[in-house]
Amino acid sequence: MNLLDVKNLTVSFDTPDGQVHAVSGIDFTLEEGDALAIVGESGSGKTQTVMALMGLLAENGTASGNAWFRGEDLMAMDAQELNRHRGTDIAMIFQDPMTSLNPYLNIEKQMTEVLMHHQDLSHREATEHAIEMLRAVRIPDPEQRIRQYPHEFSGGMRQRVMVAMGLLCEPDILIADEPTTALDVTVQAQISQLMAELRRQSRTAIVLITHDLGVVAGLCDRVLVMYAGEVVEYGTVEQIYYSPQHPYTQGLLDSVPRLDDVEDQSLHAIPGNPPNLLSLPKGCSFRSRCSKAFDACREKPALTELEGGQLARCHLVNRS
Amino acid sequence: MKSATGTEAVLRVQDLAVHFQVHKGGLMSNKISVLKAVDGISFDLAAGETLGVVGESGCGKSTLARAILGLIRPQRGRVLWLGENLTGLDDEALRKKRKELQIVFQDPLASLNPRMTVGDIIAEPLKTFYPKFAKVQVEERVRGMMKMVGLLPNQINRYPHEFSGGQCQRIGIARALVLNPRLIICDEPVSALDVSIQAQIVNLLKDLQKKLRLSLIFIAHDLSVVKHISDRVMVMYLGKAMEIARQGALYRKPLHPYTSALVKAVPVPDPEIARQQPDTGLTGDMPSPFEPPQGCVFHTRCPFVVKRCKVEVPPLRRMENDDWVACHCAEELDLTIRRVAVRKRNQDE
Numbered sequence: 001m002n003l004l005d006v007k008n009l010t011v012s013f014d015t016p017d018g019q020v021h022a023v024s025g026i027d028f029t030l031e032e033g034d035a036l037a038i039v040g041e042s043g044s045g046k047t048q049t050v051m052a053l054m055g056l057l058a059e060n061g062t063a064s065g066n067a068w069f070r071g072e073d074l075m076a077m078d079a080q081e082l083n084r085h086r087g088t089d090i091a092m093i094f095q096d097p098m099t100s101l102n103p104y105l106n107i108e109k110q111m112t113e114v115l116m117h118h119q120d121l122s123h124r125e126a127t128e129h130a131i132e133m134l135r136a137v138r139i140p141d142p143e144q145r146i147r148q149y150p151h152e153f154s155g156g157m158r159q160r161v162m163v164a165m166g167l168l169c170e171p172d173i174l175i176a177d178e179p180t181t182a183l184d185v186t187v188q189a190q191i192s193q194l195m196a197e198l199r200r201q202s203r204t205a206i207v208l209i210t211h212d213l214g215v216v217a218g219l220c221d222r223v224l225v226m227y228a229g230e231v232v233e234y235g236t237v238e239q240i241y242y243s244p245q246h247p248y249t250q251g252l253l254d255s256v257p258r259l260d261d262v263e264d265q266s267l268h269a270i271p272g273n274p275p276n277l278l279s280l281p282k283g284c285s286f287r288s289r290c291s292k293a294f295d296a297c298r299e300k301p302a303l304t305e306l307e308g309g310q311l312a313r314c315h316l317v318n319r320s
Numbered sequence: 321m322k323s324a325t326g327t328e329a330v331l332r333v334q335d336l337a338v339h340f341q342v343h344k345g346g347l348m349s350n351k352i353s354v355l356k357a358v359d360g361i362s363f364d365l366a367a368g369e370t371l372g373v374v375g376e377s378g379c380g381k382s383t384l385a386r387a388i389l390g391l392i393r394p395q396r397g398r399v400l401w402l403g404e405n406l407t408g409l410d411d412e413a414l415r416k417k418r419k420e421l422q423i424v425f426q427d428p429l430a431s432l433n434p435r436m437t438v439g440d441i442i443a444e445p446l447k448t449f450y451p452k453f454a455k456v457q458v459e460e461r462v463r464g465m466m467k468m469v470g471l472l473p474n475q476i477n478r479y480p481h482e483f484s485g486g487q488c489q490r491i492g493i494a495r496a497l498v499l500n501p502r503l504i505i506c507d508e509p510v511s512a513l514d515v516s517i518q519a520q521i522v523n524l525l526k527d528l529q530k531k532l533r534l535s536l537i538f539i540a541h542d543l544s545v546v547k548h549i550s551d552r553v554m555v556m557y558l559g560k561a562m563e564i565a566r567q568g569a570l571y572r573k574p575l576h577p578y579t580s581a582l583v584k585a586v587p588v589p590d591p592e593i594a595r596q597q598p599d600t601g602l603t604g605d606m607p608s609p610f611e612p613p614q615g616c617v618f619h620t621r622c623p624f625v626v627k628r629c630k631v632e633v634p635p636l637r638r639m640e641n642d643d644w645v646a647c648h649c650a651e652e653l654d655l656t657i658r659r660v661a662v663r664k665r666n667q668d669e
Contacts, residue, residue: 185543189584
C-alpha cells in the first residue's frame, strides 16, 4: 500500500466571473521517505492541490476525487477527522514565514500547543521536545530563543522555526509550499540543505511545491510538472532534467538562470503569460505559448506513458 | 576613475552614505540608534553601461537606489550626474532632473495605481513634465511605448488588475521610459515573478538598453539574475561594497569570500551536480545592522577570517583590470569556482 494515493483530484472555485477549474483530475502517489516536487507557474494549481488534501480550501472552493492516506480517504473526512491527521501525520510549511507564525505568541507557546494537543504531553515535556527540535534545525541557544516572539527572528530563522514546527510530531508527510521563495539565496541554500538532511535522517516523505526547477534538483527524486491545472509531465529527476519530453518542461528548465553556462548567452524565456483559467484555449492548454505546436494540438493530448514510467501530455511523444 | 567601457562616466557616486535614526526600546524610551543603511559607496557608471547590484535583504541596495535618485537625502557623499552634484540640489531642481533618471520598482502590481488605466499610468510622467502636450500627442507616445515593451496598444484602457505580473512589470518599464531618460534604476524588477517570466523581462531590459543606449543599474538579491545583463557587478553587504568587478571575472574567480558564497548558493538545475553542490561556507545569520561587527563587517561569517579582519576595516582596493575588492586577504585567497561538466540534455529534435 502506498503512503498516499491521490486519484482524480479536482478543485474548482465559484467566482463572480464563473467557475474556475484550478485542478482538473490529477493522480500521484507517495511512498515512505519519498521526495516529490510539484512544479509549475502561478495559477497552475500546485498549491490548491495540497490545500485540497489538507482540507484548507477557501470557502468558495470544492474538491472531489480520492486521496488515500494509509488506506483512509482524506477527501471523505470532516474537519474533526482531518484534525487527527493534520499536524501529526501530515504537516505543512507555508511560503511566508512571517505571516504563518502568530506574532502575538512566543515560539514556545506555538510549538508546545501542537504537542500538548496531539500527543498528550505535559507542558514541560512538550517544551523539552520543542527545544530539541529547534536544536535539530540549528537554531543557536534554543533554550533562550524559544521564549522569543517571531519578530525577534530573522527571515531564515523563522523559516527554520517553521520547519521545526512541521517536524514536531514526526509526520509521515511534510508538505512545503515554496519554503525558500521568500528567502535570500544563502539562506535558501541553508534551508534546502537542512531539508535534505532531515529527509535522510527520518522516513518523512516530502512534497515540495515550487515554480523554480533550480531548487528541486538536489532535493527530490521525482517531479510532477503542472500547467493550467493538469499534469503535463511526470518522471524521476533524471528523466525530467536530462530528457524532458514536454515543451513546457523544456521551457521551464531553459528559463532557470545558470551560472555555469556559456558566457553572455541571453536567457530563454517561455513566451506569453501563465494561462487564464477562465478562458483556456481548446485543445492543448499550452498550445498558444508552445514553439512546437502543430495541427494535432487543437485536440487535447492524453497523458501518455513512456519508457521508464515517464509520463507526458503532448502529441509530439506519440508522433516520434 | 574611468568606468569599465573606458568612456567617461555619466554617473559618479562618491562616498555616499545614508543613515537612519531609529527609536529603539519602549514607547516612552528616548533611545535613538543609528542604522547605517548605506555606508560609503563609490562607483562610476558609463553611458550605455549596466551595473548589477547584488546583496541580501538589509544590505542597503534599495536605499542606495533611492539615494541616487534623491528620494532619500544622504548624510554624506556626492552623486554626480553629468558632472552636476544632485545631492546639492533643492527639491524642485531635483524633480526636474528626474526626467533623466527613472526607476522601476520590485512589486509590479503594488507600484501601479489600481484606479488608473494603463494609458493614464504611462502618460502621467508626460503630463507632469509637459503639461502643454496635446492629448493626441500623449496618446500616440503612450501607444508607442506600449508597443516597445511588448504590450498590445489596444489594451490602453485596461486596468492593472487585468494584467499578469510580467505584463504589469512591462507597464512599469514603459512608465519609466516614456520621458526618454538616460539612466534607469531597476530595483529587483523580477524578484516577484515566476522564473519562466523573469527571463522575458531581463531580455526586454537588455534589448531596450541597447536600442536606447541607456545606463542601467540593476538590483537583485541573486547573482544568477544579474549575470545575463550586467557589464560589471557590485556586491553589497551591510551597507558596504565588498567587490566591484567585471561580470565574467566575478563569476569565474571572485575576489571576495562573500561573492564566492553567493555564487555557490545559486542552485544548479542538474540533479547530479546539485547532489554534490558545495556548501556556501557561510556560518550563521547576517548580523543586526544596528550593531555591525567591528573591523570587516563580514568577518563574523567569513570562513577565511584572520585576526586583522576583526579590528581593521578593509578599504575597497583596486586590483588588476580595474576590479575592486574590500578584503585584507584578497591576494592570498584563490576563490576560483570549479565547474563540473554539464551533462547534455537529450532532446528529440
